[in-house]
Amino acid sequence: MKVLVVGSGGREHALAWKLAASPNVGQVFVAPGNAGTLGEEGVSNVNLNVMDFDGLVAFAAENGIGLTVVGPELPLAAGIVDRFRDAGLHCFGPTAAAARLEASKSFAKEFMVRNGIPTADHAEFTTLEPALAHVAEADLPVVIKADGLAAGKGVVVAHDRDSAVAAVNGMLSGIQFGQAGRRVVIEEFLQGEEASFICMVDGKDILPMASSQDHKAAHDGDLGPNTGGMGSYSPAPVVDDALAERILGEVIRPVVRGMADEGTTYTGFLYAGLMIGEDRSLRVIEFNCRFGDPEAQPVLSRLRSDFAVHCLATVHGSLGGERANWDPRACLGVVMAAEGYPGDCAKGREIHGLGDVPDGVKVFHAGTACTDGRVVTDGGRVLCVTAFGSSVAAAQALAYRGAGQIHWEGSWCRRDIGYRAIGRERDMTGSGDAQ
Ligand code: AMP
Numbered sequence: 183m184k185v186l187v188v189g190s191g192g193r194e195h196a197l198a199w200k201l202a203a204s205p206n207v208g209q210v211f212v213a214p215g216n217a218g219t220l221g222e223e224g225v226s227n228v229n230l231n232v233m234d235f236d237g238l239v240a241f242a243a244e245n246g247i248g249l250t251v252v253g254p255e256l257p258l259a260a261g262i263v264d265r266f267r268d269a270g271l272h273c274f275g276p277t278a279a280a281a282r283l284e285a286s287k288s289f290a291k292e293f294m295v296r297n298g299i300p301t302a303d304h305a306e307f308t309t310l311e312p313a314l315a316h317v318a319e320a321d322l323p324v325v326i327k328a329d330g331l332a333a334g335k336g337v338v339v340a341h342d343r344d345s346a347v348a349a350v351n352g353m354l355s356g357i358q359f360g361q362a363g364r365r366v367v368i369e370e371f372l373q374g375e376e377a378s379f380i381c382m383v384d385g386k387d388i389l390p391m392a393s394s395q396d397h398k399a400a401h402d403g404d405l406g407p408n409t410g411g412m413g414s415y416s417p418a419p420v421v422d423d424a425l426a427e428r429i430l431g432e433v434i435r436p437v438v439r440g441m442a443d444e445g446t447t448y449t450g451f452l453y454a455g456l457m458i459g460e461d462r463s464l465r466v467i468e469f470n471c472r473f474g475d476p477e478a479q480p481v482l483s484r485l486r487s488d489f490a491v492h493c494l495a496t497v498h499g500s501l502g503g504e505r506a507n508w509d510p511r512a513c514l515g516v517v518m519a520a521e522g523y524p525g526d527c528a529k530g531r532e533i534h535g536l537g538d539v540p541d542g543v544k545v546f547h548a549g550t551a552c553t554d555g556r557v558v559t560d561g562g563r564v565l566c567v568t569a570f571g572s573s574v575a576a577a578q579a580l581a582y583r584g585a586g587q588i589h590w591e592g593s594w595c596r597r598d599i600g601y602r603a604i605g606r607e608r609d610m611t612g613s614g615d616a617q
């Protein structure tokens with residue numbers, strides 16, 4: 183079978199690499215891909231933009247593509263799956279209507295309230311005066327969210343009234359996020375530890391992926407501005423078997439059932455971003471309608487069963503018969519970013535040392551391109567350097583040895599990816615040695 187992956191990030195490199203490893207897959211195409219997918223065995227890039235639905239559908243039809251897997255949220259929210267289905271093509275992901283779980287925070291919050299899914303208390307506003315009156319009374323910190331897609335930047339955790347007022351003004355005026363900010367969700371600040379719980383869903387049945395956690399803040403100690411994610415690891419020690427069962431029972435199954443009952447049957451990856459309190463309370467922060475990035479890199483690295491078969495079962499509605507098999511070792515990915523990220527970044531800087539990483543390290547590309555045979559930077563998050571270990575601490579040590587071999591002008595990464603998990607390992611075993 184031939185497969186098409188839509189996207190160009192680290193997640194799409196991981197998706198394409200895993201799909202190419204399936205004995206059931208002959209060739210994987212990635213549109214548009216990056217320098218990493220270009221160099222991957224059995225994978226080729228196709229020069230089509232993720233929003234060029236006509237071009238993508240025509241490519242899939244002309245080249246006998248048996249399965250298309252869509253990575254990012256923008257084409258999903260804009261209806262790429264609907265377009266492929268209309269053309270009689272198998273496409274993995276939710277329809278535009280179902281993708282509203284990510285694309286509209288207001289839709290997601292109201293859906294959760296209707297379906298009894300635990301989440302932060304919230305209120306919604308489209309006009310300034312009542313929104314400002316609300317933040318004047320709210321407990322601090324208070325969380326202000328643009329309703330629509332804002333590339334992970336539409337959330338402000340305001341620790342004082344002035345920043346809350348500034349966020350509300352910036353969003354509702356349309357200055358900050360355009361249409362996406364014309365409606366705001368203002369919600370209670372949740373305390374605890376975040377975890378990502380990602381499942382494959384075929385409309386009724388669920389295949390959970392291994393648990394994972396990412397670090398969204400730019401700087402060590404989870405400080406600084408929010409980013410798409412500076413590193414991740416799997417499994418997430420905070421999500422033990424009992425908690426995973428609760429997440430399925432209290433969140434994932436009610437979502438799948440609720441979406442089907444409301445006529446917006448959910449298919450594809452369902453990503454629940456969760457806050458786990460010290461008392462093990464469980465609340466949903468957000469839903470994403472796609473795999474996490476960079477969660478996909480370590481999670482898919484651990485997948486031993488046939489990913490292409492799981493994806494096909496999802497589009498055929500037969501996921502109930504699938505079982506995933508995971509490498510029991512921990513896997514951790516460190517994101518290497520360009521100077522300026524998460525703001526504007528310099529592009530076109532040559533990347534050195536990609537061939538010098540130790541055995542057992544896999545480098546997933548994100549914002550990279552190939553010019554004149556040289557691999558150069560082409561985005562903010564550039565690489566995700568991923569390694570296995572017998573513990574998260576061991577995986578972390580090896581991933582950082584790999585990252586230490588790679589450099590370009592202005593390259594940087596967080597130095598503490600996995601620290602919470604490593605702290606838990608220490609608590610459990612009395613040591614977190616990377617031996
Ligand atoms: P979202 O785009 O909704 O995932 O929000 C981005 C990040 O903001 C989350 O990963 C959290 O770190 C933080 N965040 C969002 N909502 C809340 C909340 N209600 N309480 C605490 N932190 C939050």
Ligand code: GLY
Pocket residue numbers: 396410411470473474475476477
């Ligand atoms: N790593 C967070 C996300 O993919 O949204």
